[in-house]
Amino acid sequence: MAQEGAPAIQLIDEKGSFHEESLVEFCKAVKLSECGLSYAVVAIMGPQSSGKSTLLNHLFGTKFREMDALMGRNQTTKGVWLQRAEGIDPCTLVMDLEGTDGRERGEDDTAFEKQSALFSLAVADIVLINMWCHDIGREQASNKPLLKTVFQVMMRLFSPRKTTMLFVIRDKTKTPMEILEPILRDDVQKIWDEVQKPGKHKDTPLTEFFNVEVTALSNYEEKEEQFNEEIAELNQRFQNSVAPGGLAGDRRAVVPGSGFPFSAHEMWKVIKENKDLDLPAHKVMVATVRCEEIAHEKLQSLAKDEDWKKLEEASREGLVAGFGKKVSSILDKYTSEYDAEAGFFDEGVRVAKRNYLISEALEMIQPAYDSVISNHRTNALEKFKKELQAAAESDDQEFTSTVRQCSEKALASFDQACTDTSVSQAASTWNPSKAREKLVRDMNAHGQSLRTERLQQLKSNWQKRLEDAVGEPVSALLDSAPEDAWSSIRELVESETQKVTKGLATALAGFEPTREEEHAILTDVSKYSRTIVQKKAREETNQALIRMKDRFNNIFGHDEDSLPRVWGEDHDVRKITKSARVAALKMLGVIVALRLNPDAPEDNVEDALLTLVSDADDDGSTRDGSTTSNPLASSTWAGIAPEDTLLTPAQCRSLWRQFRAETEYTISQALAAQEAKRHGNNWLPPPWAIAAMLVLGFNELMAVLRNPIYLPIVFVGFLLAKAVWVQLDLQRHFQYGALPGLVSISTRFLPTVMETFNGLVAAGTAKPEEAAASSNSSRRASQAKLADEDD
Numbered sequence: 001m002a003q004e005g006a007p008a009i010q011l012i013d014e015k016g017s018f019h020e021e022s023l024v025e026f027c028k029a030v031k032l033s034e035c036g037l038s039y040a041v042v043a044i045m046g047p048q049s050s051g052k053s054t055l056l057n058h059l060f061g062t063k064f065r066e067m068d069a070l071m072g073r074n075q076t077t078k079g080v081w082l083q084r085a086e087g088i089d090p091c092t093l094v095m096d097l098e099g100t101d102g103r104e105r106g107e108d109d110t111a112f113e114k115q116s117a118l119f120s121l122a123v124a125d126i127v128l129i130n131m132w133c134h135d136i137g138r139e140q141a142s143n144k145p146l147l148k149t150v151f152q153v154m155m156r157l158f159s160p161r162k163t164t165m166l167f168v169i170r171d172k173t174k175t176p177m178e179i180l181e182p183i184l185r186d187d188v189q190k191i192w193d194e195v196q197k198p199g200k201h202k203d204t205p206l207t208e209f210f211n212v213e214v215t216a217l218s219n220y221e222e223k224e225e226q227f228n229e230e231i232a233e234l235n236q237r238f239q240n241s242v243a244p245g246g247l248a249g250d251r252r253a254v255v256p257g258s259g260f261p262f263s264a265h266e267m268w269k270v271i272k273e274n275k276d277l278d279l280p281a282h283k284v285m286v287a288t289v290r291c292e293e294i295a296h297e298k299l300q301s302l303a304k305d306e307d308w309k310k311l312e313e314a315s316r317e318g319l320v321a322g323f324g325k326k327v328s329s330i331l332d333k334y335t336s337e338y339d340a341e342a343g344f345f346d347e348g349v350r351v352a353k354r355n356y357l358i359s360e361a362l363e364m365i366q367p368a369y370d371s372v373i374s375n376h377r378t379n380a381l382e383k384f385k386k387e388l389q390a391a392a393e394s395d396d397q398e399f400t401s402t403v404r405q406c407s408e409k410a411l412a413s414f415d416q417a418c419t420d421t422s423v424s425q426a427a428s429t430w431n432p433s434k435a436r437e438k439l440v441r442d443m444n445a446h447g448q449s450l451r452t453e454r455l456q457q458l459k460s461n462w463q464k465r466l467e468d469a470v471g472e473p474v475s476a477l478l479d480s481a482p483e484d485a486w487s488s489i490r491e492l493v494e495s496e497t498q499k500v501t502k503g504l505a506t507a508l509a510g511f512e513p514t515r516e517e518e519h520a521i522l523t524d525v526s527k528y529s530r531t532i533v534q535k536k537a538r539e540e541t542n543q544a545l546i547r548m549k550d551r552f553n554n555i556f557g558h559d560e561d562s563l564p565r566v567w568g569e570d571h572d573v574r575k576i577t578k579s580a581r582v583a584a585l586k587m588l589g590v591i592v593a594l595r596l597n598p599d600a601p602e603d604n605v606e607d608a609l610l611t612l613v614s615d616a617d618d619d620g621s622t623r624d625g626s627t628t629s630n631p632l633a634s635s636t637w638a639g640i641a642p643e644d645t646l647l648t649p650a651q652c653r654s655l656w657r658q659f660r661a662e663t664e665y666t667i668s669q670a671l672a673a674q675e676a677k678r679h680g681n682n683w684l685p686p687p688w689a690i691a692a693m694l695v696l697g698f699n700e701l702m703a704v705l706r707n708p709i710y711l712p713i714v715f716v717g718f719l720l721a722k723a724v725w726v727q728l729d730l731q732r733h734f735q736y737g738a739l740p741g742l743v744s745i746s747t748r749f750l751p752t753v754m755e756t757f758n759g760l761v762a763a764g765t766a767k768p769e770e771a772a773a774s775s776n777s778s779r780r781a782s783q784a785k786l787a788d789e790d791d
């Protein structure tokens with residue numbers, strides 16, 4: 001129904017200014033933008049004071065100013081006025097124009113009249129031509145110049161709009177319409193024919209440009225009742241005027257309601273600049289501007305959209321499930337709003353601006369999309385790392401294939417996430433391939449570094465095994481240093497290395513190494529055996545001096561049966577010393593260098609070292625490389641590579657000096673013991689002294705022997721002395737010479753005598769068996785005591 005509160009506005013004032021703001025307000029008030037194409041514009045032209053405003057007000061319920069009948073025929077409506085028709089559906093806008101032959105403006109103002117005529121033709125779907133009935137068929141009719149103007153300006157619109165020209169004949173006479181109408185149409189046709197037309201429209205018929213309709217009204221002032229009836233009838237023709245078959249059913253180049261204010265203003269501008277009005281171009285221009293405006297409005301709404309804001313925030317923070325679908329539906333919401341609002345504009349423009357809207361919106365959304373994809377990529381990488389860690393921890397056997405499986409799984413889940421994130425509107429432009437490539441690169445790098453780490457670990461594990469298998473036996477061999485120590489070491493090393501490399505080669509299979517890689521690792525591990533042997537040998541050489549002394553003492557201090565040697569007169573200390581030294585040097589010879597190469601020629605280290613012994617024999621001291629032929633004078637060993645050398649000849653010489661100095665005491669001790677032994681055996685006086693004693697003491701001896709009392713006393717004294725002798729074991733005490741023997745005996749003499757007497761007393765009082773037992777036990781006790789003293 002009719003819209004209240006939309007009063008008439010002045011669209012163009014008498015100075016030719018267009019009031020766009022008023023128009024925008026007006027359009028808002030009548031909700032024109034909601035009408036789309038479903039609205040009509042009606043304009044009226046005709047001579048000044050021909051009752052135009054009166055007609056519009058009666059026909060459409062508008063309130064345009066009318067001339068007061070009492071004030072005379074003066075110009076009332078200045079410029080162009082606009083109001084909405086009451087009670088007409090669809091929305092119909094009515095334009096009241098200043099008269100085209102107004103007396104006030106005079107002849108000079110034709111320009112404004114022409115301009116306003118052109119404007120109403122460009123804008124209106126229906127143009128009412130108000131004319132007096134008596135003007136029909138008249139050569140000097142007042143509407144003739146008007147029609148001429150209309151037809152002339154029409155040509156400037158470039159293309160026909162099929163405007164409906166409704167002739168309203170005022171103050172109709174009794175002459176019936178059937179007679180008047182053909183005359184009028186004939187007049188119109190004549191004017192059309194007379195109008196100068198541009199080349200392309202030379203033969204274009206009037207009907208191409210206009211629908212001509214005719215109606216007649218009675219005199220309003222005289223036959224008001226009749227007038228009103230006719231008006232009511234006419235009003236009906238304006239209902240549904242834009243529907244097919246309606247008054248303006250075949251109009252063309254309609255601008256959608258939302259573009260009307262802009263379009264009207266632009267038209268007026270072009271008309272005022274006196275340019276020709278290219279309607280199709282104008283339509284495209286209006287569509288472009290309006291569609292762009294709508295697109296921007298939608299973009300602004302999108303930026304403020306709560307759902308989108310939430311989604312954007314979530315995308316920054318992590319993974320967003322269903323991102324693609326959510327974004328798509330938000331986008332859909334705004335594109336369909338756009339579609340609804342821009343639906344009636346030029347299709348080409350509309351589609352282009354729709355694409356613009358989508359591309360701008362996508363540009364706004366892309367950072368969030370990128371962030372989600374990047375989050376998915378990070379997530380996939382983390383998952384890959386975790387799974388690989390877990391899988392590889394439990395099993396190294398299939399390392400490379402595990403890496404492959406884990407990376408395939410991570411990629412599949414990433415791809416799935418990308419599909420989930422994919423926004424259908426951007427399917428052709430956004431693609432996660434860069435992120436995917438980066439993910440693949442990162443996974444490869446991680447897999448590679450883990451593989452290197454694992455391989456290193458595997459290598460060191462097997463090196464440790466090799467060390468466990470080889471280290472101890474090598475140490476033992478170097479410790480005992482037999483003649484064939486090195487050949488045994490070589491054999492051991494070779495067999496263990498073989499075992500280890502074989503095992504390692506099997507373990508390596510899971511890593512799918514290249515031929516070169518496998519070779520390098522196996523070579524490294526087999527080379528490691530040398531490091532182990534070198535380490536062990538180094539340990540030995542570090543204590544070479546101790547080892548030499550041990551070896552020396554072992555041989556020097558023990559006899560052939562490995563029993564501790566008791567130095568006797570018949571021991572050749574010099575010879576034993578030499579052989580002990582030779583043994584020590586031979587031992588040294590074993591540890592001075594690594595001899596792991598089975599193909600290396602026999603070296604002369606031992607011979608060179610043994611020269612030290614013979615040198616020492618010659619003059620009791622080493623000659624520190626005084627002769628050039630001395631093999632120990634060199635800084636290297638002949639036949640041994642520098643890297644195999646553990647002790648240089650010079651170091652050996654210095655060791656030898658130290659060794660000799662430190663074993664000196666042991667040898668001198670042995671010599672001293674031997675000397676003491678020699679003296680110990682000569683404790684009886686020499687035979688000549690015994691002979692002299694027998695000769696000189698013969699008398700005394702005989703006197704004693706002959707005396708019957710002395711003899712038993714001497715006998716008992718002898719027995720006692722013998723017992724004490726046995727108890728004391730004098731021979732042992734005098735083993736190290738007379739003086740130490742005497743000192744030793746002096747402390748034991750008295751207790752021994754006492755013990756002997758006690759033994760005798762006990763034997764005398766006990767029974768014969770007990771006596772025998774006690775004598776045995778006392779012997780055992782004394783033996784134990786001796787053993788104690790021995791220690």
Ligand SMILES: Nc1nc2c(ncn2[C@@H]2O[C@H](COP(=O)(O)OP(=O)(O)O)[C@@H](O)[C@H]2O)c(=O)[nH]1
Nearest residue numbers: 048049050051052053054066067068069219220
């Ligand atoms: N003869 C005649 N006069 C009319 C008619 N309608 C209005 N008038 C008078 O014409 C004069 C001008 O009316 P107006 O509507 O202001 O004319 P406009 O200048 O064309 O808008 C007024 O005095 C009206 O009373 C009509 O149907 N016949």
Ligand SMILES: [Mg+2]
Nearest residue numbers: 052053076077
């Ligand atoms: Mg008027």
